[in-house]
Amino acid sequence: MNKDLEAKYLNVINDNINVGKSNAMIEFIILIAGIVAIFILLYLCADTIGCFFIDRMSDKTQMQIENAFSFGIQPNMYKKSNNTKKLEIIRDKIVPLDKKLQGKSKFPIYEVPEKQINAFVTPNGTIFFTQGLLSEIKDEETLTFVLAHELGHYAHRDHLKSMSRQIIISLILSLFSSGNNNVDMTIGSISDLNALTYSRNQERNADKYANKVVYSLYGNNQGAVKFFKLLEKKEKIPEYFQYFSTHPSTKQRLKLIQNGR
Numbered sequence: 001m002n003k004d005l006e007a008k009y010l011n012v013i014n015d016n017i018n019v020g021k022s023n024a025m026i027e028f029i030i031l032i033a034g035i036v037a038i039f040i041l042l043y044l045c046a047d048t049i050g051c052f053f054i055d056r057m058s059d060k061t062q063m064q065i066e067n068a069f070s071f072g073i074q075p076n077m078y079k080k081s082n083n084t085k086k087l088e089i090i091r092d093k094i095v096p097l098d099k100k101l102q103g104k105s106k107f108p109i110y111e112v113p114e115k116q117i118n119a120f121v122t123p124n125g126t127i128f129f130t131q132g133l134l135s136e137i138k139d140e141e142t143l144t145f146v147l148a149h150e151l152g153h154y155a156h157r158d159h160l161k162s163m164s165r166q167i168i169i170s171l172i173l174s175l176f177s178s179g180n181n182n183v184d185m186t187i188g189s190i191s192d193l194n195a196l197t198y199s200r201n202q203e204r205n206a207d208k209y210a211n212k213v214v215y216s217l218y219g220n221n222q223g224a225v226k227f228f229k230l231l232e233k234k235e236k237i238p239e240y241f242q243y244f245s246t247h248p249s250t251k252q253r254l255k256l257i258q259n260g261r
Helices: 002-015 024-044 046-055 059-068 082-097 131-136 140-155 158-177 181-189 200-218 222-234 239-244 250-259
Strands: 109-112 119-121 127-130
Touching: 046 158, 059 158, 082 109, 082 127, 082 140, 082 200, 109 131, 119 140, 127 131, 127 140, 140 158, 140 200, 140 222, 158 200, 200 222, 200 250, 222 250
Parallel strands: 109 127
Antiparallel strands: 119 127
C-alpha cells in the first residue's frame, strides 16, 4: 500500500509543471552566483551610491554626522605658532569665496611635529600642516594653494563620501560573513584618519578647486605650480607607482594645473 502511495505522489510531482526537473545543485550554484554578482556590483558602485546621497544631504545633517564622530587626532595636543597664524589669515580670505564653507566649521589650523611634507583636514574641519611642509614652503601663494586644496575636500564633502563608502563595503562584507562585527569595526575605524582616503578623482577636483582659489586671490596660479615642482624634486617614487596610489602622480597634477584654470 505504501509503495502504491509513494508511486502515486511521484507521478503527481513529475506531472506538476510548478516543480522543476533540473539539477538542484545547478540551481543552487546559479542562485549563489547571482547573489555574488549583485554584491560585487554594489561594491563597485559604493562610491556612486554614497555620492548620490551625500551630495543631496542638507547642511544641518552634515553637521550632525560630523559631530557624531570623534577623530583620532585631538587639536589640544598641538600648539598654535606663527606659521598657523599666517595660515589663519589666508583661511579668512578663502572661506568668504565659497558658501559651502560658511556657517559650518571654524576651520582651526594646527602644526604637526612631523618631517614629511603633508597637510590634511579632518571631517570636522580641523586642518593640520606638518612642520616639514611649513619649513619648506614660505611663499604665501603656495600655502594658499595647499590650504585651499584641503578646504576643497571639505567643501566637496569628500570626508563623508569616504565614510559612506567604507560603511557600504562593510555591510556587504558582513552579509558574506553572517556577522555584524564588520560594521562595528568600520564605524570604529572612521575615527582613524588613515581610513579617510580619497579617490584620484576627488584629489583632482580638490586641485581644481584650489587652483580657482589662487586665481581669484592672486590672478595667477604660480603658487600651485611651485608646490608641485617642489613635490617633484622631493619625490623618489617611480611614475608607474601612481597606479597603486589614491593620488594622481605629481606630474599629472602639475599638468592639470598648468593646462587650465
